[in-house]
Amino acid sequence: MEVNIKIKRFDGNKSYFEEYKIEIDKRTTVLEALMYIKDYKDNSLSFRVQCRSAICGTCAVKIGENHVLACKTKVTEFLNDGTLTVEPAGNLPVIKDLVTGQEIFLEKLKDAKAWFVPKEKLEPVFIDDLKLYDRETDCILCGICYSVCPVYQTNVEFGGPINFVKIYRFWKDKNDSLKDQRLEIAKLNNITACVHCKYCSFSCPKEIPVEQDIAQLKFFAKQKGIIKEDQEGAGGFSTPFGF
Template identity: 80%
Template sequence: MKVKIKIKRFNGKDHYFDQFDVQIEDRTTVLEALMHIKDYMDNSLSFRAQCRSAICGTCAVKIGENHVLACKTKVKQFVQDGVLTVEPAGNLPVIKDLITDQDIFLLKLKDAKAWFVPSEKFEPVYPDDLKLYEKETDCILCGICYSVCPVFQTGQEFGGPINFVKIFRFWKDKNDALKDQRIVIADKNRITACVHCKYCTFSCPKEIPVEQDILQLKFFGKQKGIIKEEQEGSGGFSTPFGF
């Protein structure tokens, strides 16, 4: 089947769309189509890709209204009238073509202390302990949850879904030294600005229950008086999706 691949490009000055006619099979992924274009049609096309196994998270792109991993997504899933439109991920500055500048959310992760801080005394970890944060350990830092979040329409103060996944994961780890200090960090990341649209959960390629993590952090934080109720819904923005 021949498909017209429509790609939003950026040359450092102008945004524009390029079109390429590509012969695909049922199994052809979006990444394979992009690689074919780069290898045989236009070697100036720029995009990120490494593992091709949905593990590294580098190949996140936007197709229509969906943010996906190009290596995991088959072209036929999103073709409409013989056309597939590919754009760079949202909420991030574009460097070139489909390559975005991820420094914004990576620096936010640093501010959120998104790593394990070991306690002085180690406690044995059992399967029931791991179940508390097992899904969260699957996070591959693809940034898709960041890219679909509507809160960033009004500014960059919000920490972002990816921060709260990491905060939740280490908060639930009984060997993490920060313990409830993680909730304080979540509050500083403006967790109450979340509108619970669930786009982060629906879009996560690893099916992490991002919005549920945020709800748990907020509930516990309010119960402990760490997160104040009056901060709820601060930001005063609206989304184009009616939420």
């Protein structure tokens, strides 16, 4: 089947759309289509690719209003009148074509202390312990949750969904020496600015319950008096759905 792939390009100065007609079958992924275009149509096209198995998170792109991993998304899923429109991920600076700069959220992960800090004496870890943060360990740092976050779009002081997934993961780990400080770290990352629109959860390619993690962190931070009731919703953003 012949389809039209419409790609938003950026040459360092200006953005523009360019279209390519290619043949696909029902199994062709967006990444395969991009690779075909680069190999046979236009070798100047730039995009990121690495594992091709939805593990590395480097191939995140925007298709219509959807942010997806190109390697696990079929072209036929989002065809509109025979055309697929591919754009770079949102809320991140575009370097070239579909390649975005990820330094912003990677730097923010440092503010979240998004790594395991072991206690001096470690306790045995059992299956029930792992269940507390098993989903959160699936995060591949693709940046899709940043790309869809309306708060991050308007408030650069907001830590961002990835930060809170990481904070939650180590907060639930009984062997993490910063466990008692994780809620304080969440506050410092402006967790109260989250409006619970759930875009992050809906868009996560690993189906991590991001908004649920944020809600739980906020609840316990309030219980401990770390976050005051009048701080809730700080950031001044509201969604059209009233969340």
